[in-house]
Amino acid sequence: MIEQSREVTPSNDQSAALELVRVTMLFFPGGAVVEAINDVSLRIARGSFKAIMGPSGSGKSTLLHVLAGLTRPDQGQVFVEGRDVTSMTDHQATVFRRRNIGLVFQAFNLIPTLTARENILLPALAEGNAHEMGQRLESLLDHLGLQHRGRHRPDALSGGEQQRVAIARAMILGPTVLLADEPTGSVDSAAGQAICRLLQSLCRDHGRTILVVTHEPTVALWAERVIVLADGRIIGDFPVDQSGDAHRLAALYHDLVGSVLSGRIVK
Numbered sequence: 001m002i003e004q005s006r007e008v009t010p011s012n013d014q015s016a017a018l019e020l021v022r023v024t025m026l027f028f029p030g031g032a033v034v035e036a037i038n039d040v041s042l043r044i045a046r047g048s049f050k051a052i053m054g055p056s057g058s059g060k061s062t063l064l065h066v067l068a069g070l071t072r073p074d075q076g077q078v079f080v081e082g083r084d085v086t087s088m089t090d091h092q093a094t095v096f097r098r099r100n101i102g103l104v105f106q107a108f109n110l111i112p113t114l115t116a117r118e119n120i121l122l123p124a125l126a127e128g129n130a131h132e133m134g135q136r137l138e139s140l141l142d143h144l145g146l147q148h149r150g151r152h153r154p155d156a157l158s159g160g161e162q163q164r165v166a167i168a169r170a171m172i173l174g175p176t177v178l179l180a181d182e183p184t185g186s187v188d189s190a191a192g193q194a195i196c197r198l199l200q201s202l203c204r205d206h207g208r209t210i211l212v213v214t215h216e217p218t219v220a221l222w223a224e225r226v227i228v229l230a231d232g233r234i235i236g237d238f239p240v241d242q243s244g245d246a247h248r249l250a251a252l253y254h255d256l257v258g259s260v261l262s263g264r265i266v267k
Contacts, residue, residue, distance in 0.1 A: 016079070017046040017177055017209040018067055023076030025062055025232075036062040037073065038232035046081075046176070049203040049210040051220035051240075053253050054229030060213045063229065064181050067211070068101055069093040081176060098123055102170030102178040102208075106185035108162040110154040110169075116161075117141075117150040120168045133172060140168040144198065160191025167198065171208075178202060180212045184219050196222040217250040228253060230260045 025037040036059045044050055054060045065071040066078055069085040078085045081100060085093055097103075110119045120137060124130040141147050144164045154162055163183060170178060180199065184192030200222050202208040212223065220226050220240070226249065227237045236256045240249065 015045050016043045017081055018044040018211065019079040020067070021077040021079070023066060023073045023078065025059075025066060025071065025073045035232045037066065040232070040234055042227070042234060044209065044211060046209055047203065047207045048225070049200060049223045050212070050225050050227055051223035052211065052213045052227045052229060053215060053220055055257060058229040059232040060229055061181055064179050064211070064213050068103055068179050069097050098126060099173055100175050100177060102175040104163070104166055104170050104178065104180040104183045106182040108154070108166045108186070110162055110165060112154050115151050115153055116146060116157065116165045119154070119165055120172055122169060123173050127173065136172060136174070140171060144168050158191070159187040160194060163187055163191070163195055164198070167195070171202070177209045178211070180210070182214060183212065184214070184216065189218075192216075192219065217246040217253065221246050221249055226253065228256045230257055235260050
């Protein structure tokens with residue numbers, strides 16, 4: 001169950017992989033004050049697959065960045081696997097993120113002069129243990145269908161292959177949490193569905209906690225539950241198995257967002 005409440009406090013519940021406690025994030029464009037995230041609290045269980053949807057500017061990507069420790073909130077606390085990320089120094093947060101959180105973005109962010117194998121091993125190089133990662137690297141290449149592409153540079157790979165390399169890079173250190181921001185936005189529909197299938201497998205077969213930001217119902221359909229944001233707030237959530245298909249999921253989503261736009265938030 002997704003919680004959005006002013007009463008949520010830090011939990012000792014070991015089933016929570018991700019937790020926000022009354023988080024607010026402000027921006028000041030042109031001297032104005034914009035609440036990108038407005039007093040949001042939520043818990044996401046370990047080993048679950050959730051999707052976040054919302055209109056443009058609703059705070060989806062900002063929320064993901066705050067959970068990853070890439071952006072420090074103005075108020076509130078962020079817990080990842082029980083650790084308070086907001087209390088860490090920048091260096092501590094960087095090391096913690098590298099070891100515990102895999103990050104995947106719409107842009108593949110691969111280094112063009114490195115091969116797929118070398119790109120995947122970058123986090124391990126930062127940790128100083130790349131020489132120990134041979135077996136895990138081979139396992140990832142096999143699981144992601146990249147066995148014969150490992151020595152190719154990014155410009156010789158398709159968009160779908162590049163995103164799979166980015167996912168392998170995110171997983172090389174064995175993080176328990178994977179955060180993905182529009183991971184299918186730069187690939188065609190077939191490659192996008194293959195990436196979704198891979199993310200679902202990482203959750204179901206390997207126990208990873210997956211949180212995906214997307215505007216595509218066909219992507220959200222792979223998750224167990226959809227969280228809907230509008231104006232920096234969680235306005236509702238629903239289980240995907242009730243949606244039936246992408247069209248039904250889109251209708252549920254638009255009903256929630258429409259209720260906010262019309263001033264009729266359904267409690």
